[in-house]
Amino acid sequence: MSKSKVCLILSAFIYGFAPILAKFAYKSGANGITLTFLRTFLMLPLLFFIMIFRKVSFKLTKKELIDIILLGVVGGSFSMISLYAAYDYISTGLATTLHFIYPLIIVITSAVVYKEKIKKIKLLAVMLVTLGMFMFVDLNNTADKIGVILAILSGIFYSFYVVYMYRSKLDEMDYIKLTFYLMIIMSIGTYIFGLTTDSLVFAEMDYKAWILSVAISLIITLGAVPLFQVGVRCEGASTAGIVSAFEPITSIILGAIFLGETMGLVQYIGGGLIILGVVLAEKYG
Template identity: 40%
Template sequence: MANTSTRGILLTMLSAVTFGFAFTLGPMTYGEAGSNPVTLTFLRNFLSLPVLLAILWYQGISLQVSAKELWSLTILGGIGNAVTTLMLFIAFSLIDVGVATTIHFIYPVFVTIGCVLFYKERLGLQKFIALLIATAGIACFFLGVDMSAGFSGGTFLGLFLAVASGVTYAFYIIYMDKSGLKNQPVFKISFYVALMSSIAMGIFGIGTGELTLTTLTPQAWFISTVFALLCTVVALSLLQIGIKHVGASTAAILTTFEPITSIICGVLLLGETVTTIKIVACALIMTGVVTLSLAKQKKPPEEAVTVPEG
């Protein structure tokens, strides 16, 4: 039992580290490499489709869905995934990847708020304190911009989009739970979400002229492919195995290694800086998220398993 638990912990941590590292690769395709947030969002989903299809075929999982499920998957992919990913990737072009990822990781707070406001779930003292701590962390980022960068438009927009991506991803989680899609196999949901996201971003990219597939350098194609496979196949698979061994609540706590990894990789690979205000803000957000996860451990084991955005 101990060995199984240890394996689950290690695999979940490895999944979080993989997600965090992969996010650092995205901005490397921008600018002279020929890509942009719209193109990267499209490729992140489109390039994963053949692999997801192969996994479903190997596992003998049917692609058949009802008309109602298809509509729910369209909403999940178009709004919950495509919009979330696009806003986060735009944020990557405006602020540090580590900062954007950490702020995005505030989504459990918005999940809690959404469930309290729209589904009348009870907000206990522990959750309330967690919300205050995490909110203070976000406020630190905005205050840091106000004091050190003159509240510049680009930086403010990046922070806003990172927060907004947390809101739309919270919608993704709540909608998947309440729509009944949580009972479907994980990779089946991932396939349809990636498919609907690809269609949505393809239409949007062509309409806006932001889908720049013909200008991508070989390096950008390689990085985009590695990025898509790391997020959709490697990290997701490791996370699902980890959840089976340690449970969803423990896995939720361990996934806090994702933004920590993004911060470290951002410094090492992208030359991003670490300041006192960033450290304080990240610490507050992670404390709030972990506190929320510990509060959720009191819920029954049949609670829906949610997968961190990657």
């Protein structure tokens, strides 16, 4: 297995672990919008000093600035707000599963819009992953419709994030520099949304919620985000989308262990299909 695919799997594991911490933060007074803002805002000072220490230039071209704003607002803020808000309505496993409609959207977009030639084996892989994802969905018994809609929207926005990062060549920028500017844009966007919807609840959070918020921000900003950027740069958008399907499996397994969220036979089969799809993409895609 290539190092870049290992990066994607590690990134997926971290992203899959974050919702578990988020659920505990919610129990301590946080909510999805507040946690989304803190996830991006809290790491800005650390990223700033890392850039100074590594002597990375803060300069951006006009094109880079426009691309980062578009990527941060549409692909970043909208995706995170939708997903973390979905956690307030439905289980972490279901929300993350629905979010993962994005590999299918990425492959379709790459083929239709950008005329990328998609190998049959990669198409089979994304179909297996998508089918596996929806085997986790039980709309009649477990899902709040608002949560379902929010989770699907998060996947649509995130597919834009992956495709646009790759096509705009932003993935070739220094990963700390890109992450720093994306966090600025995403924190501003989320804060404005939180103010306008009166959904920022800093005063209601106890010390556990703050500790968990810092932990989530740290592992995603310095772990998941740069690892994913490396994977997209080396493997391309469509392969990155498929391999990162390990995220919902991580979220579902850890949700069962730490939160008591249950899985049935159909869900186990769905997990098997996801793993099969990822293996096919890794071996032959």
